[in-house]
Amino acid sequence: MSSRKLKVNIAGLSVLLEVDTREGYMMLEEWLEDYKNDTDPDFTLHFFHEEERFKLGFEGNLQGSSDEIIQMSVKMGHIDYQNRYAMGPDAAMINKELARFLFSNSLRIVVQYVLPKFGGVLIHASAVADNGKSYVFIGPNDGGKTTIAQNTGRVILSDDCIGLNRFEGGWNACATPWGNIHNYGLYPISGIFFISKSDRLESARVDKLTAVKKLFSNICTSFPSSQKHTSEIMENILSILEQVCCKIPAYNLWFRKDDNVFDEIIRRF
C-alpha cells in the first residue's frame, strides 16, 4: 500500500502523519500547512482507510510507554464510521468532513496524551501574541475566550486550544490547529488570565495553588486508557502545571464584552 507522509510540529511535538489516500493527504496538508516541520518525528500516526473504516495506528519510541500507546491504538484503532456515510451527491463533501473530523480528533487525542511525556500540555484557552510575548486567556465555553482575543487586535495563536511547553528555559504558549482561529507561532508567556464576563473591568492576582487547580480543570483530557496509565499522565500534568505556576503570574480578570482588555492588561501588568 502506498502512503503519503507529512511532518508537522504541534506544541513542540514532531509528528509524522501517514495517510493512504491522496484526498486525505491533501486535507491534512491544507489544514496543517503552517505546522509543517522537517525535524525528526517523536512519533508516527497512521490513518488508513479500509473497507469503509478508518484505521488508526501509532508508532513511537516513548521510553517504557509503548504498552500505553498500544492499548490506546487498540482502543482507537477501528473507529467505525460506515453507518454515518452519506449517500447521494453530497456524499463526497460529507465524507471529507467526516474524514477531517476523524483526523482532527485522533490527532488531538494522541497529542494531548503524548505531550505531557515531553513536558507540555494542551489546554482549553485562547492566546494572543504581542511584542514577542504571549498572553493566555482561560474561561468556560462561551466565557469570552474568542471575544477577548479578537478585541486585542493582536495575533491570535488560538481561540480555543493552546499548547504550553518549555523552550529555551521559559514557558511558551504554542498555537495548535484546533479552534476556529489559529496562527502558527510560540511565544514566552507573560501572564495567564482566568476570565469572567462582568459589568466591570477588574483584575486580581491568583495564588499559585488556585492557579494550578484552575489550570488543571481546563486541561484537555480524554484519555482512552486505563486508570494506571491515566494516573501517570496526570502526574506529569500536575508537575508541569506546578512549574508553570511557579514562573508565570496568574490573574482573575473580569471584563465587559466591548472592553479593550489588552491595552488595560499592558497598562496594569
Place this chain on the structure above:
Amino acid sequence: MLTFKRHYHIPWREIEKKAVVVSVKDNEVVVFNEVGTEIWKFIKSERKINEIVNQVLSLFDSNKKTVKKDVESFLKDLQEREMLDVKQEIKS
C-alpha cells in the same frame, strides 16, 4: 479493625504546604487543608483510625471527639473518590 492507606497511583504534590491531589475518578484536582494534608501524608502506609486521630491530635490543638468525627468524614470522602485502600486488619 480497618486500616487505611492512600492509593499508590493517585498523583499528588505538596504546593504551599497543601496537598494538591488529582481525583482521577472525577478528573479534577482537590486541594486539602492543613489537617487533610497531614492525614494524606500519614496514610502513606496502612493506618488504623485511632492512629490517624492521634497523629492529628499530636499536630493540631483540638479535642479527640471532634478530630475523630472529622477524620471519619475525610476518609469517607477519600473512599468515595477512590483514593483510598481500605483493608480489614488480619490478626496473626
